[in-house]
Amino acid sequence: VQMDHAMREGLRRGEFVLHYQPRVDLRADAVPGCEALLRWQRPEHGLVMPSTFIGVAEETGLIADLGHWVLREAVAQAARWHASGRALQVAVNVSALQFTQPGFVQDVADALHVSGLPPALLELELTESILIRDAEEALAKLQALAELGVELSLDDFGTGYSSLTYLKRFPLHRLKVDRSFIASMPEDDVDAAIVAAIVQMGHALRMEVVAEGVERAEQLQRLRALGCDHCQGFLFERALPAQALIEWLDRRT
Ligand code: G
Ligand code: G
Ligand code: MN
Ligand code: NA
DSSP, rough: OOHHHHHHHHHHOEEEEEEEEEEEEEEEEEEEEEEEEEEETHHHHEEEOOOGGGHHHHSSSSSHHHHHHHHHHHHHHHHHHHTTOOEEEEEOOOHHHHSSTTTTHHHHHHHHHHHHHHHGEEEEEEEHHHHHHHHHHHHHHHHHHHHHHHEEEEEETTTSSHHHHHHHHHOSSSSEEEEEHHTTTTTHHHHHHHHHHHHHHHHHHHHHHEOOOOOOOOHHHHHHTOOEEEEEEEEOOOOOOOOHHHHHHHOOO
């Protein structure tokens, strides 16, 4: 309750910020996009990470307002990048409560309209649990979002309960392999085999496969060999403030 009040006040006072983690295309050696990750710049507490407050925000329902802010902020940032000549896609994590709200598709359409961002420069990250709760309803929403022209990805893939029947029907662009499978690669043969199977399945479904939590060169080497399309992780860079991400991109080329 105290935390909820502090978060509400924090949102009102502009204490929340987004950091952006690059997503690297292995074949092109390019950075087509980044993931927006929420941080709370809390006076007298420093930079507070989402693991400490997202759960509370979901319980109290504040995640609806917070998620709305994140969507607007991320889309506005991507539109500024686009206006300065950078086609950098931004990925936004969508919580269950946000996705199930009746106005969600309209919210996304409004955010795009207000900012002028080309829809393809927005990616929405959804989790298996969001989509499976009411799969038919979710399918209709995903189709409406895909029609707007935004890209859709399935986050934390492998940790939930995906039905292959739905995976086949959902208009998803990308599978993001949960970092728990990457962590013990390539030493753990079982995890390496699971990742290999996800890459093959993703490609059979005409999706790109993204490995998350890539921290070591040996993991990257194995992921390349498996044909994984994109990687995210501390090996490349952690999530950075918008300006620092641009400096990182400029140093890279
Ligand atoms: O670095 P990291 O600690 O940023 O993120 C931890 C978790 O918080 C991840 O599971 C991530 O998906 C979630 N998260 C980060 N930012 C957001 C956000 O803007 N909205 C939602 N719903 N979840 C987020
Ligand atoms: O659930 P989601 O995929 O949205 O979570 C992203 C989370 O993963 C963020 O907390 C982010 O900071 C974290 N993360 C990103 N790269 C790495 C990495 O290489 N290693 C670890 N351990 N965490 C990472
Ligand atoms: Mn994510
Ligand atoms: Na993830």
